[in-house]
Amino acid sequence: MHNRSIQVHSFEREDGLWDLEAELIDDKSYSYVKRNGTEQPARKPFHHMHIRITIDTSYEIKQAFAMYDASPFGEPCTSVTTAYQDLVGMNLLKSFRQQVKERFGRTAGCTHMTELATVLPTAAVQSMSGMKRSEAENAGRKPFQLGGCHAWRLDGVVTKEHYPQWYVAQETQTST
Numbered sequence: 001m002h003n004r005s006i007q008v009h010s011f012e013r014e015d016g017l018w019d020l021e022a023e024l025i026d027d028k029s030y031s032y033v034k035r036n037g038t039e040q041p042a043r044k045p046f047h048h049m050h051i052r053i054t055i056d057t058s059y060e061i062k063q064a065f066a067m068y069d070a071s072p073f074g075e076p077c078t079s080v081t082t083a084y085q086d087l088v089g090m091n092l093l094k095s096f097r098q099q100v101k102e103r104f105g106r107t108a109g110c111t112h113m114t115e116l117a118t119v120l121p122t123a124a125v126q127s128m129s130g131m132k133r134s135e136a137e138n139a140g141r142k143p144f145q146l147g148g149c150h151a152w153r154l155d156g157v158v159t160k161e162h163y164p165q166w167y168v169a170q171e172t173q174t175s176t
Contacts, residue, residue: 003027003043008119010127013054017062020123021052024116034072045070051084051116057131059092059124066113080110084117092121142166 005025012018026047032040040046048069054062066084071077083104090099097118104114129145137143145152146159146166153159155170 001029003029006116006119008123010123012127016057018055018057018124018127019052020055020120020127021050022116022119022123023050024048024112026112046072047112049110049113049116051087051113051120053087053120055092055124057128059094059121059128061087061090061092064088066110077110080113083109084113087117092124096121 003026006022008020008022010018010020024047025045027043027045028040029042031042034040049071050065050067050069052063052065052067054064056062064085064087066081068078068081086103087100090096100114100117103109104117125144143163143166146163147154150156151158154166154168160167
């Protein structure tokens with residue numbers, strides 16, 4: 001009945017910065033008549049929006065742009081795009097989602113654009129994971145992903161296999 005597609009593409013730039021382009025598309029599998037009397041055809045997007053950010057290797061946002069290809073209410077929706085330039089200066093790894101909620105929550109932003117922004121941190125981490133992993137290994141530091149999710153827990157089999165030097169055996173409890 002309803003289809004939502006979210007895609008993120010990342011690009012390493014020659015100047016050492018990274019671009020992330022996130023896109024959200026909503027459509028319905030059926031046609032319907034909108035309140036203004038016009039027909040919204042099946043599979044034609046009624047939400048189609050983009051956020052493009054430029055970040056440095058510390059995950060700080062240097063540039064931000066929000067754009068719409070389709071919105072249900074036209075200018076009342078699209079007029080909020082310049083507000084998303086306030087993403088500049090935020091760091092994707094330092095309470096980013098909370099800051100986005102605080103800055104763009106409710107009527108200060110677009111619900112869907114704000115939701116789209118929340119996928120950026122994990123996409124950025126995935127984009128730079130190879131580079132960051134190499135940096136950590138070369139410096140003898142614990143790789144960033146360890147302890148970051150269930151599979152990468154320090155007492156888990158994935159850590160034991162890939163990073164045995166960081167593996168911490170789970171303590172077993174004995175009963176008396």
